[in-house]
Amino acid sequence: MTISNYDDMSRFELDVLKEIGSIGTGNAATALSQMLNRKIEMGLPEVKIMDYNKAISELGGPETVVAGVLVHLSGEVNGIMLYLQRLDFINIVLESLVGKKINDFMYLDEMGISALIEAGNIIISSYVNAISTLTGITINLSVPGISVNMLGGIMNVPMAEYGYETDKLMTIGGTFICDGKEVYSNLILLPDIKSLNYLMKKLGVKSE
Amino acid sequence: MKICRAPGVLVTYALGSCIGVCLYDPVLHLAGLLHIMLPNMYQNHKDNIFKYADTGVVEMIRKMEAFGAVRSRFVCKIAGGAKMFEMGGGGNNSVGNIGARNIDSVKAVLLHERIKIAREDVGGNYSRTVSFDASTGEVTIKSYGRKELKL
Numbered sequence: 001m002t003i004s005n006y007d008d009m010s011r012f013e014l015d016v017l018k019e020i021g022s023i024g025t026g027n028a029a030t031a032l033s034q035m036l037n038r039k040i041e042m043g044l045p046e047v048k049i050m051d052y053n054k055a056i057s058e059l060g061g062p063e064t065v066v067a068g069v070l071v072h073l074s075g076e077v078n079g080i081m082l083y084l085q086r087l088d089f090i091n092i093v094l095e096s097l098v099g100k101k102i103n104d105f106m107y108l109d110e111m112g113i114s115a116l117i118e119a120g121n122i123i124i125s126s127y128v129n130a131i132s133t134l135t136g137i138t139i140n141l142s143v144p145g146i147s148v149n150m151l152g153g154i155m156n157v158p159m160a161e162y163g164y165e166t167d168k169l170m171t172i173g174g175t176f177i178c179d180g181k182e183v184y185s186n187l188i189l190l191p192d193i194k195s196l197n198y199l200m201k202k203l204g205v206k207s208e
Numbered sequence: 209m210k211i212c213r214a215p216g217v218l219v220t221y222a223l224g225s226c227i228g229v230c231l232y233d234p235v236l237h238l239a240g241l242l243h244i245m246l247p248n249m250y251q252n253h254k255d256n257i258f259k260y261a262d263t264g265v266v267e268m269i270r271k272m273e274a275f276g277a278v279r280s281r282f283v284c285k286i287a288g289g290a291k292m293f294e295m296g297g298g299g300n301n302s303v304g305n306i307g308a309r310n311i312d313s314v315k316a317v318l319l320h321e322r323i324k325i326a327r328e329d330v331g332g333n334y335s336r337t338v339s340f341d342a343s344t345g346e347v348t349i350k351s352y353g354r355k356e357l358k359l
Contacts, residue, residue, distance in 0.1 A: 062222035070295070106353060145295040146293070149333075150334075150335040153222045153335020157293060160225050
């Protein structure tokens, strides 16, 4: 059976995606720890598929300000990946890279923004790498874009992009533990339906 | 899509590339707020007509007229249609252009329905929270790190 909607995915197929999420988070934690030169542990990632509106309220409501890094996937798999960073995560990155902390997104300067793009880019690339290594698929990444704004507006972008196909999105929530402090960040993965089927086929997942 | 009478206030949170279309009948103090996400509905998607500019605007006008509103009295204000991400590197730039396409589509539909846009706050790269006061017809736009704007 081919998947025609995100809802159609079987538990087994979801487990496969979770596994990719785990590997990706593992890679990301390693990469991040090298970049920041700090010890970073990871918690078990949660893969969820939910409605657009539910996702927004789960991530803190439409008016929460976050920094989102967006990358477009192309090649054999097409889609969008969006990495959402909240203030606590951002401060860990900034502290290590730029040597200062901020209390509000207002105080982000150009150096700070650039550091956030880099952190987001590394994390997204780690996930894509995990998918690519597991399946042997070539995936090209676009140059990352960043937006520091209200969550609702940022989430509009992936939803509008695939609004004709689905009202659902896939979130991979991961915890990083840094110096005993737990920070939570979210990755939104939205392959188009065709790519999702292709991915499942390549991974050898057969559902009846 | 929501419709209300004075003294109600309609709110839609954090419009990014989406557009909020506010229609107001000043005589009845009747306000309608539509939140569209995409420019056009295609044949095979008959799910939610309020998600699309072309079908949503037409249906909102119909509903408001059913409540007694008169088309020639409509005051229309629109907000949203931002481009949230500036993607570098050229190439695939379809991401983020949705906002501009939404603006075009909303304007085309309103023109076709012969409704003039009184005020607008569209484009830019930030999200907007729109509150629409049914007793005055005033639209307030709040965005992160910017001054409140009244339309």
